[in-house]
Amino acid sequence: MSVATNAPSDDPSPAGPQLTEDEVVARAERLARTLVDRQAETEQRTFYAEDVHEQFRAAGFYRILVPRRFGGHEFSAETFLRVSTALARGCPSTGWMYCLGAAHALAAATFFDERAQTELFADGDFISPATINPSGSARRADDGGWIIRGTWPYCSGAPYATHFIGHTIVESAQGAPGTPLLFIIPRSGWTMLNDWGDQLGLQGSGSHSIRIDDAYVPPHHALESVHLSEMDVSRGTVGRRLHGNPEYGGGPLSFMLLESASLAVGMAQGALDAYEELMRTRKTMFAAVLRAEDPDYQLWYGQAGGMIAAAEAAVRNAAQQWSAVCAAGPSAFTREQDLRIATICREVIRLCWQAVEGYLFRTAGSSSVRLGSRIERVWRDMSTLHSHVGVGVLLASVATREFTKARFGVR
Known part of the structure; x- marks a missing residue:
């Protein structure tokens, strides 16, 4: 979007003009x-x-x-x-x-x-969980708006959210299949449930359920017959035209998966930080030398470190590719391009998991992966990341097949 500069800033305000x-x-x-x-x-x-x-x-x-x-x-x-x-x-x-x-x-x-x-965006700050699984129902209000009701689980970011983006099904007459509806609703229109924290990992991710009890959504806050992960941006978007910024015209599916891949890299880096501390402070069981001086630990650290560095390089480059395709114009961001970037994210997450599960967790030692230790927590959190439908199902299978179909024009 805007061009980064290297000039430092002492302005602490959120919208400080000097912030780079x-x-x-x-x-x-x-x-x-x-x-x-x-x-x-x-x-x-x-x-x-x-x-x-x-x-x-x-x-x-x-x-x-x-x-x-x-x-x-x-x-x-x-x-x-x-x-x-x-x-x-x-x-x-x-x-x-x-x-x-x-x-x-x-x-x-x-x-x-x-x-x-x-x-x-009236308040400047914007925090909005979004779920991709349709839930609840919507019916028409007299003025063309919508009355929404239902419960949406796994709304990460709910505790401090200003809004919520959800998918639902429009009620239809006589049992006919309903049509999808994407909507956005402010915090005043929903209630956060106290139902998060018992999962294996990401227990502090604020992924609570959101309940809506017959709240009104105006017509301009809803998009009919669309799903966020399948939005076609190849003919241009409102945001691209309104702001003159090509990144408000990019594929939403690939950006969602760039989020997951970027988070996986950060988690793996945290595990490597913890492992490095063990390398500097723990001794090996048999030779009684610091792990940093032991050839096996040197190998394991180097293997994991290289995999995580490769994953970071890949996701950074994928993000740059996403921006470059945006800049090339609306018609450049085809379904194939969207899914191609998604497949890079698949490999980023795979590299991070293999580094953590295959090298760091396995060789850290049982005393270093007790409940609540940093490496143990990352292992739990990354396991839960893999259970997320966007990673475990959409990315691992659906998006992979759809990329190939898009490439070869197969329906």
Whole structure:
């Protein structure tokens, strides 16, 4: 989006005119170091603390993808993903909750019209969980709007959210199949349920359910017969025309998966940090030398480190490819391009998991992977990442097949 500069900034305000893309990433890296020792409390609370939320707000994290005309930074997608990776390195749950809440400013700015965006971004900061599985139901209001009801689980980012993006089914007469509806609704229109925290991992990711009890959604806050993961951007988007910024015209499916891949890299980096500390402080069982001096541990660290570095390079390049395809014009962002970038994300996540599960977790030692240890927590969190429908099902099988079909023109 905007061009990054290397000029530092002392302006702490979220919309400070001097804030650069490099500086917002540096802020995330500094804050991430403070999150490491708070991982246990974050899991116990099931979301990151209010003071952390205020630090994110003051750092401008919730405005990274918000259009500049509405008080946002309008930074690049790559910058947002780098911030998410940094936070996940310090605390996977915190990184996940932040990323899957703040990321959807991009979708709101891409697909909703000017009137809706003026209302949605009125407060500057924007946090909106989004779920891809349709739930609940919608019926027409007298003025053409919608009355929504239902419960949507796995709404990561719900605790501090300003909005919610969901999919539902429009009620139809006489038992006919309903049509899909994508909608966005402010915090005043829904209730967060206290039902998160018993999962294997990502226990502090704020992925609570959201319940809506016959709330009204105006017509310009809803899109009929569409699904966010299947939106066609090849004929242009409202956001591209409104803001003159090609990144408000990119494929939403590949961007969603870039989020997951970036988070996986951050989690794996955190595990490697913990393993490095063990290398510097623990001795081997038999030779009684520091692990850093042992050939086997040198090999295992080097293998994992190289895999994680390769994954980071791949996801950074994939994000740059996403931006380049956006810049090439609407017709360049075909379904094939969207899915091709998704397959890169598949390999990024695979590399990260193989590094953590195959090298770091296995060789850290049982005393170093007790419940609550940093490597154990990353192992749990990455296991849960693989159970996410977007990773475990959509990315692993559906998107892979659909890419091949798109490439060969097979229906």
